[in-house]
Amino acid sequence: MPETAWKHENCEFTGSAIGFRIAAKLDEVLSPFQKIEIFETTDWGNLMLIDGAVMLTGRDNFLYHEMMAHPALFTHPDPRRVVIIGGGDCGTLREVLRHPGVQQVVQCDIDEQVTRMAEKWFPELCESNADPRAQLLFDDGIAYMAGCAPGSVDIVIVDSTDPVGPAEGLFNQAFYASCFRALRADGILVQQSESPLALLDLIRKMRAEMGKAGFAAFATLPFPQPCYPTGWWSCTLARKAGGFDFREDDARGKRFATRYYSAEIHRGALTLPPFVAAALG
């Protein structure tokens, strides 16, 4: 590889591309599920690709991980038991464990190699893996959710790849019905929901499938995420009942630092731009 080359992800379903300037290739592993590659970039820290799709960079993953964790955790009145489906890079786990009231987090990613590569190349994301409250499973998240005791979970976080390949089964009614059953009455499901600019159809379909599984209320929160197609991403929260007012005073007075998330950012993200609101009805 030349001293500096460019690595592009041409995203077929958005018709747009994202890329980074590469200094070196650091690692590659072919797991039973996917090809995982690690590059050193010139400006974005280390970069993980799965089957050619950008998963994260050392520089901008805080945006995604903070927004996958804190809006849901500050919306639930008292989150104690959290399940993360996917999330093998452990960045979301780290954010969830910042909440002192959380008593147990089960992370279930199908591919152990994602976590092994994260431990090696993104050690800062894995700094909470030894927390006694954390349990790391390497198993099928669909089966895990189907086997959860009913009403045993406060928050399910679906931190997966795109709805193709291993993650396809995490975007349909059957999976959402398992989440619904596992959640307590005031529980929250939160899932990464792709680009609110380019993939509104997908978000609409996700919310419809969640609705068929019994969820009654939805909130899609946009946030910037340079390493994903269009640079603008979202998470979607679903509840059995109730709304998305959050513990704003707790968010404002939180005892841990965040770089993107704040009570004001959370509040702002709850009101969608007109074109997104119109598309989501």
Place this chain on the structure above:
Amino acid sequence: MPETAWKHENCEFTGSAIGFRIAAKLDEVLSPFQKIEIFETTDWGNLMLIDGAVMLTGRDNFLYHEMMAHPALFTHPDPRRVVIIGGGDCGTLREVLRHPGVQQVVQCDIDEQVTRMAEKWFPELCESNADPRAQLLFDDGIAYMAGCAPGSVDIVIVDSTDPVGPAEGLFNQAFYASCFRALRADGILVQQSESPLALLDLIRKMRAEMGKAGFAAFATLPFPQPCYPTGWWSCTLARKAGGFDFREDDARGKRFATRYYSAEIHRGALTLPPFVAAALG
């Protein structure tokens, strides 16, 4: 060109790339200042490149143009005379002219060919060019601002390319001093200010130069913009005195449609994420 190809902009100063899937090349002109190319994309409408850098697509330019115009116009108590420096694609001009109180808008872009290409390939952006309140000049924006009568302008909008090449002189104290002099006491300068993730140093430097020219108050508002490096962009507003509370009731009750801008989006953009606020002091 093959039926579908990909066009990437490798941005040297962010170390990241943006790209679109191309269906056809539509046009190219070499002006006295720069090379302007037009492509048809598969998913993003028409695409304009200047010297290889993405300027706009038909699909996502509304984000930028609305945010370059409406926050400043709803912050000023009664904007009547507006000057746009750059802005040759006429999209910002169109948004400014939606405000019925505006009596005159002078747009001064150095390169007439940008406007001619916009008229041809982005006619929707040029639909207000014949408005009797609009005056299109093709001249040096630096000289234009230097020649403006003192205290004659309510809002100056600097809608330029990056601070290299023709636009370099639009990012320094001398130019800002001309803007300061031309603005009335309650006037507002607003300038596109690049990526709040990758280019915080540049925003800091811009604000310092504006300060040296006499401006006392600054607000940097982030917004998504898929076609620019990192997909996250910003505008920076500067005032001689006073703050950035805006005419929120007027914004809420506006008689024209917007797709991204709303009173709530404006309010949300005024509170920066912690890492941006910390970097800008």
